[in-house]
Amino acid sequence: MTNATLRLTELSHGGGCGCKIAPSVLSEMLASMPAAQPFANLMVGTETADDAAVWRLNDQQALIATTDFFMPIVDDPYDFGRIAATNALSDVYAMGGTPIMALAIVGMPINTLPVEVIGRILAGGASICAEAGIPVAGGHSIDSPEPIYGLVALGLAHPDTIKRNRDARDGDVLILGKPLGVGVLGSAMKKGLLDADGYAQMIATTTRLNRPGPALAALDGVHALTDVTGFGLLGHLLELCRGAGLEAQVSASALPLIPAAIPFARDGIGPGAIGRNLASCGDAVQFDSGVETWQRSLMADAQTSGGLLVACAPEAVENVLAIFRQGGFGEAAVIGRMAQGPAQVKVTA
Known part of the structure; x- marks a missing residue:
């Protein structure tokens, strides 16, 4: 395979956050872990399904630590690096923090990928870190059968x-x-169906840093914050419901959607993670009969470098939307509300 014909997505069995282990399987795996010992300064650990761990340093500072890596979702090595880095930094923003430093995680098939291609992946990740104002201060690399960054x-x-x-x-x-x-767009690309405009829409959203996170977290009335990634909107929304002991009520017609993804979703094109995510939700997600199959698929679609999901008081809505729009997130939209009820998601048309 020459550099001209090299397709990163052909070197891995999955791509992006679609590589994540299904929520139900992950729960079974973690169930056998011994209970963590109490640490006075550990503010957030494994006891919740949060985006990162948090350690209180002092009365003014808390350290947020997270890691995220996956196999290629696109074939362009530079774009792959950018997407992976944006996705990893998102967990810091989703906790309300500001990134300060990153370490690279690199696993590459050295005998398959040319060194210059690997270098482009690393350069893409470094470019996003530079955009976030932080260094890539080190890392670790291994020779692996599939590319991982x-x-x-x-x-x-x-x-x-x-x-x-x-x-x-x-x-x-x-x-x-x-x-x-x-x-959905990633699947369309692998099938050779995604045109240049669709690819541009995909890159634009996956490389947009979730910088509004700290401003949202500091806003009065914002109560919960997470980002939507491999478990899809439904999976991450269920985490909010279970943590709070509340029901989420969502309108399918209110969801912001990438325009290029809609026709592919209508045609049934999407990653296998959609089925795994829907199966993991089980009876905890209830769809009204008017919610179409393609809409259900998009709600369970594994989002690589997805958006922030905010739960806020009604009086804070305009301020939240203003922060999003000032940060370049004009698609931000109200999609539903939390209510008394069992920990489940109800979706109306």
Whole structure:
């Protein structure tokens, strides 16, 4: 395979956040882990389904630590690096923090990928870190059968503004910062169906840093914050519901969608992660009869470098939307609300 014909996506069995282990399987795996010992300064650990771990350094600072990596979702090595880095830094923003440093995680098939291609992947990731104002200060690499790239990301926040995904309240409004459809577009690309405009839409959303996170976390009325990635909107919304012991009510027609993804979703094109995510949700997600199959698929679509999901008081909605729009997230939209009820998601047309 020459550099001219090399397709990164052909070197791996999955791509992007679609590589994630299904939520139900992950729960079974983690169930056998011994209970963590209590640490006074560990503000967020494995006891919740949050985006990152948080350690209180002092009364003014909390350290946010996370890691994220995956196999290629696109064939262009530079774009792959950019997407993976944006996705990894998102978990810091989703906790309400500001990134300060990153470490690279690199696994590459050295005998298959030319060194210059690997260098382009690393350069793409470094470019996003530079955009975020942080260094790639080190990392670790291995020779692996499939290409893998990502980051360990570290950030800081005030302890009082750390936002967990379990603190949504009855009556909170749900706002999604980025449109859905990344996994569907990735599948269309692998099938050779995605044109240049569709690819541009995909890259534009997956390389957009979720920088509004700290401003949202500091805003009065914002109670819970997470980002939508491999488990799809439904899976991550269920994490909010279970953490808070509340029901989410979502309108399918209100969801922001990547325009290029809609016709592919209507044609049934999408990653295998859609079926796994829907199966993992089980009876905890209830669809009205008017919600079409393609809409259900987009709600379960594995989002690589997806948007922030905010649960806020009704009086904070305009301020939340203003922060999103000022940050370049004009697609941000109100998609539903939290209400009293069992920990489940109800979707209306």
